[in-house]
Amino acid sequence: MKKLLLFFLLAATACAPKTQIKVPDGGFQDYFKPQPGQALISAHRGGGDYRGYPENSIESFAYLAEKIGTPTRPIIIECDINLTRDSVLMMMHDDKLDRTSTGTGRISDVTWDYCKTLRLEDNQGNLTRYKIPTLEQVLRWGKGRVLYTLDVKRSVPFDKVVAMIHRTNAADYAAVITYNAIDAAKVYRLDPSLMISVNVRNRADYERLRELGVSDRNMIAFIGTREADPELYRFLHDKGIACILGTLGNLDKQAVAKGDYVYREFVRNGADILSTDRPLEVLKAVEL
Known part of the structure; x- marks a missing residue:
């Protein structure tokens, strides 16, 4: 029993941050x-392409939190929520278990009892000792450590995710990702205090959100995976809305080909958040 207790204490210490983040006076x-x-x-996906650190695992979150961020400018963990056959909210990007775990089959066809026996693999296919976490485990671990943007997969009802945010008192550090104005309005109605990642590629997208009642204060604007027109950056910034540029994919590849200095250009051009598969490389580039 003493050895078991020591193991859990060491595991908790390994995932503990050097400094805890602080919620600003004005809130999340x-x-x-x-x-x-x-x-x-x-x-x-909360991990990137680093050997030994699989997507959507608490251990990968902890590794990046240790490397990136400060108490006032913490790392954002974008992570993915799926739903088992027995309605457990668990973390995985794909609808199937095969690519990132030792399991097989569609998540909607299996139970949590099955999923919790599996181990995760990194993006190079290397087996790790890490397990699939539930959303509840992720939210409870993240308090004081990271910020979250939660990608809610199609099979997952928004009301279940919002209820879990409430149950874990995570509204001060967890935002919900949406892909259209109707879903954004749905989340806003479920809890008007939540931050919501919304797709805004042009002014018409913004106006549609406002027509449906979503307030500027709740929006984080995802402008896409290529740079926005400078006028859109100015328009959103004038309303106090931060812009997420998705460098994942082509822009990350551009940085590999041309040099990581391009990340600094994205920031100078107006990006407030860089969503990337190369977070450690981005950190080095933007800190120069």
């Missing part, structure tokens, strides 16, 4: 106030 929204020339880093 203040993390996302545009600050020209500065950017937060968002780790796509």
